[in-house]
Amino acid sequence: MGIFLCSKSASQRGIQLYGIILPMQPSFFWQGETCEYCGGEIVEKRVTLHRKVKGNYVLIENVPAGVCAKCGTRYYAANVLKTIEESVRGRRHADREVVVPVYAF
Ligand SMILES: [Zn+2]
Numbered sequence: 788m789g790i791f792l793c794s795k796s797a798s799q800r801g802i803q804l805y806g807i808i809l810p811m812q813p814s815f816f817w818q819g820e821t822c823e824y825c826g827g828e829i830v831e832k833r834v835t836l837h838r839k840v841k842g843n844y845v846l847i848e849n850v851p852a853g854v855c856a857k858c859g860t861r862y863y864a865a866n867v868l869k870t871i872e873e874s875v876r877g878r879r880h881a882d883r884e885v886v887v888p889v890y891a892f
Pocket residue numbers: 822823824825826827855856857858859860
């Protein structure tokens with residue numbers, strides 16, 4: 788799992804992404820679980836989350852989530868959410884950084 792913190796660059800031409808590698812979570816957490824909305828089967832997938840923290844956009848990639856095969860509802864394990872919260876609050880340091888172009892409509 789990698790975390791990418793985005794903030795406006797000085798030039799306003801790009802967003803800086805700060806990446807953090809997070810420890811992997813155990814698999815098969817969602818095996819046998821069913822969706823609480825439609826009763827569909829929950830399968831584990833790696834998804835990308837986005838949050839806004841103190842004015843910065845944060846992308847969290849490769850997050851293990853339970854995804855309903857029928858309606859697509861996503862579920863997150865408590866320890867996964869805890870890891871995300873701790874990471875976006877700056878307790879972890881970025882180990883890589885990239886700049887992506889931003890286009891105004
Ligand atoms: Zn469902």
